[in-house]
Amino acid sequence: MDAPACQHHWVMINVSFGFVAFETCYHCGGTRTFFTTEQTPLLREKYREGDHYWNRVENAQSFQFELHCHRCYRREKFEDLMGLLHCTGCRAECAIDVLRRRYESEGKWVLVAFGFLPDAHVPPQPIPEEKLRMLSEYFNQRRRAGRAPVVVVPFTLIPDTSLCFGDFLHDVGMLSQEPPGERRPLL
């Protein structure tokens, strides 16, 4: 007989602070992203790697973590999560915006989970549905008051990420001392 499924209760462990680095190849125009724990990541650092000439165009302060169920001791690493994005409703026909409006009417908050861009001209890597469910569970289990529950959805619902103007929950362009820059497409 199968053991009853655990009603997971997640805690965040093994938090590692670092940066999500964005690099573009000035030869082919491709972009890639990765997490780095470099102490002082340099912007505009250029180097060659195979056919690509990479240029570091952004370093966004971020972190990586694991979720740990303290009931069944399951652990899950989220090394594949580049970040969470807040939908700004920039395109009414986008499936994410349709979801956002539907969930908003139910008093829920939609966040979009993005995977990394592993290499130039390779699409972002999807994050398994089960891990998205874990993330939603984790955030909602911590809530006290009746504030809007969170629903984490996959970025793969965005029809064209190059047209997305959502806001990543990263520390880049966050300082209000900085002059406001022109908004750019996501990727």
Add this chain to the structure above:
Amino acid sequence: MTTQDLIDQAELKPLSRFAHRDVEGVFISDMVSDVMALAQPGNLWLTIQTHKSIIPAANLVDVAAIVITGGKEVPAETIDLASKYDVAILSTSRSTFEMAGQLYKLGLGGEQTK
């Protein structure tokens, strides 16, 4: 202590519409990654950040309120988003350092709920 008590005792100005709630501990940071990783539900978040990305971060962690220090002006889009999702934004002209001192005197030490 509740957000209403804090408004009364620490002379904080509410900027968004929200339901009052209990406050447990204080978290100070100007980085959303810090908040998402380390802040605890019920914390009061002191920051000078006013970008609207602070609202989903505050909601994710379920902080009791965001306190914008230094009298910084908060954009209308940040306040609107906070009101929409019942996130409290409070404002003070005091510096983060002064505000932390006052909160400590009011009995809100640096303890964080675990």
